[in-house]
Amino acid sequence: MIKKTLLSFLLISFYCNNLFPGGWNTNTNNSAAFVRTGCRNSSQEIDAAFFCPASLINLEDGWHMNFSDELLLIHQELKNDYIYMNKHKFVGDIIAPIYPCIYLAYKKDRMVISGGIYPYGAGGAGAYKTGMPSFEMQVANMVPELSYNLKQLDILKPLLGYKPSDINDYSADLAFYGASIKVGFQIDLTYKINDWLAASIGTKFIYDFGYTKGGLTNLMVHTPKGWMKPGDYLRAVNADLGIAGTTAAAFGIADLNKSASEVDDLTSDKKVDVSESGIGWLPFCISLAITPNEKLNFGFKYQHGCKFEAKNNTKVDGTGSFPDGAMVRNDIPAYLAFGAQYKFSKKFSAQMMFEYYFEREAYFGLVAPVVENDSIIYKVVDNSYITYSDPLLVGISGEYYITPKFMISAGFMFSKLFPKENIAPTERNPNADSYCVNGGFRYKFKKFDFDFGIMTNQQLYYKRDYKIAAPVGADTKYINTREEYSGTLWLFSFGINYHFPNKNKDKVQ
Numbered sequence: 001m002i003k004k005t006l007l008s009f010l011l012i013s014f015y016c017n018n019l020f021p022g023g024w025n026t027n028t029n030n031s032a033a034f035v036r037t038g039c040r041n042s043s044q045e046i047d048a049a050f051f052c053p054a055s056l057i058n059l060e061d062g063w064h065m066n067f068s069d070e071l072l073l074i075h076q077e078l079k080n081d082y083i084y085m086n087k088h089k090f091v092g093d094i095i096a097p098i099y100p101c102i103y104l105a106y107k108k109d110r111m112v113i114s115g116g117i118y119p120y121g122a123g124g125a126g127a128y129k130t131g132m133p134s135f136e137m138q139v140a141n142m143v144p145e146l147s148y149n150l151k152q153l154d155i156l157k158p159l160l161g162y163k164p165s166d167i168n169d170y171s172a173d174l175a176f177y178g179a180s181i182k183v184g185f186q187i188d189l190t191y192k193i194n195d196w197l198a199a200s201i202g203t204k205f206i207y208d209f210g211y212t213k214g215g216l217t218n219l220m221v222h223t224p225k226g227w228m229k230p231g232d233y234l235r236a237v238n239a240d241l242g243i244a245g246t247t248a249a250a251f252g253i254a255d256l257n258k259s260a261s262e263v264d265d266l267t268s269d270k271k272v273d274v275s276e277s278g279i280g281w282l283p284f285c286i287s288l289a290i291t292p293n294e295k296l297n298f299g300f301k302y303q304h305g306c307k308f309e310a311k312n313n314t315k316v317d318g319t320g321s322f323p324d325g326a327m328v329r330n331d332i333p334a335y336l337a338f339g340a341q342y343k344f345s346k347k348f349s350a351q352m353m354f355e356y357y358f359e360r361e362a363y364f365g366l367v368a369p370v371v372e373n374d375s376i377i378y379k380v381v382d383n384s385y386i387t388y389s390d391p392l393l394v395g396i397s398g399e400y401y402i403t404p405k406f407m408i409s410a411g412f413m414f415s416k417l418f419p420k421e422n423i424a425p426t427e428r429n430p431n432a433d434s435y436c437v438n439g440g441f442r443y444k445f446k447k448f449d450f451d452f453g454i455m456t457n458q459q460l461y462y463k464r465d466y467k468i469a470a471p472v473g474a475d476t477k478y479i480n481t482r483e484e485y486s487g488t489l490w491l492f493s494f495g496i497n498y499h500f501p502n503k504n505k506d507k508v509q
Helices: 007-016 032-037 053-058 133-140 142-160 230-241 245-251 256-267
Strands: 062-080 089-096 101-108 111-119 124-128 169-192 197-223 226-228 270-290 296-303 309-317 327-329 335-343 348-357 366-372 375-381 392-401 406-416 434-444 448-459 462-469 478-499
Touching (some): 032 434, 032 448, 032 478, 053 111, 053 270, 053 296, 062 133, 133 142, 133 197, 142 169, 142 197, 142 230, 169 270, 197 230, 226 230, 230 256, 366 462
Antiparallel strands (some): 062 089, 062 101, 062 478, 089 124, 101 111, 111 169, 124 169, 197 226, 197 270, 270 296, 270 309, 309 327, 335 348, 348 392, 366 375, 392 406, 406 434, 434 448, 448 478, 462 478
C-alpha cells in the first residue's frame, strides 16, 4: 500500500553527524584571545600552547597559565519547497553554555613543556523541535501514496458515502534533541634552536561523548472520517465495505486488513535514545616559531589527523538501526596553519592567519543524493563526493593599546568551502561559506591579564536545487526541489592569563 521508506536510515544519518552546524571537526575557537581577534596562529602568549606551541619559547622563564570560557549560541534555518509538505521551514537552535579551555606551560632556558585541556571541534546541546526536511518528506508522501492506492475504491462512493482516496493532510510529531562534545588533551615539548628559530612536537588525545533522543510519533492523516492513524483508516474503510480477506481482490486491491498491519509497522512511533563515546589519538603535532626581529614573528603548525570511531550505547531503538556496541566513524582531519604578526609600535600590532583542512582525506559519514539505477537515493558518501577541494580559512586582526593597561582588538575571518553544485551542503552537513567578525578588549591587572571577546559567524546564503523521487501515484518520476540554508553563530568569551612569579628572576647572579 505504501512505498517503504528508510526512516531508520534517516535517523541514523542524523545521529552520526550530530545536529551541530557551524564549523569543521577542527574548529579552533580555543581561547578568549581568539574570540576577540580571530588570529592567534602567531601568538607569543600562553594560548600558543594550542595555536603554535613553538612560540611559547618567547615567554619568560617560569610557569604560565591560561583559562577561558565561552558561551556559544547557534541558530540554523533550512527552507525546503517540496510540494507535498505542509511545512517548509525548519529551525535548529544549539547552545553550549560552558566551553572551558585550560593551558599550562613551564619554560626553563631553551626548553618549554606545555599542555592543555579543551573542547575540540563543534559541540553543544540543541534541538530540531520540528524535525528536518528529509523526515518531513517521508511523512508527507503518505498522503499521495495512500490516496493513490485507494483510488480504485472511489467507484463505491454511493455505497460508502465518501471517496476512500480523499486523504488531504497529515500531521506528526518530529523532534530531535542532542548533545555532543569532544575533549582534547595535549602535551608538547618546545626547544629553542637558535635566536630566531624554535620548534615543538607534541601529541593529543580526543575523547568524544554525545547522545541523541527523539524520533517520530503520533503520525496521523486527515481522511473523510477525520484525523486517524493510517492503519486505522484502512481498517475503517474495510469495515464500511463489509468485506474482508480475499474478497477485496475483486476490486483490484490488496486485503485492506493485511495492508493495515503493514502500514502500522511503517508508521508506528520511531523513538531513539542513543549515546556514543570514543577515544582518538592524534599522533603528532609539529610547529615552528620564527622571530627575525623584535617587530616580526611567524608561526607554523601541522597537526596530523586520525581515524575516529565512537561506540554506541543504545537504550531505545525503535528503528533497528543502532545496534548496541556498534562503532560509528567520524574522523578528525589533519590541518595546516600559518600566522604572522607585525608590531608597528608599542601600541599597535597587526596579525594575519591562514588555515588549510585536509577534509577530503577524512571520513565524516555525510549523507548526500546519489543516482543509482536511474533512481535518486540518499546514502553515506566520502567527502570527495560532495566537495571538489579542501576548505580553508583566512583572517586579519589588529590590537591597539589605548592606555598601557587597556587594549582593544578586532578581526575578520572568511572561510571558503568548495561544495559540488546541487550536491552539498545538505541538511545534515549545512556548512557553507561564512565570515566572522571579532571584537573585544584586554585589561592588564597587577597579577594577570583579563580578556573579553565577542565573535559572530554569519553563513552566506546557499541554495541547492535537486530532484527527489516522487511518491507512488505521482504524475512524474522526480520532483524538482529547492533547499535554502542560513545560519548564525554568536560567541561570548572571557579569559585570564596568569604568569606565576619567577622567584629566580630578581636574584643576583
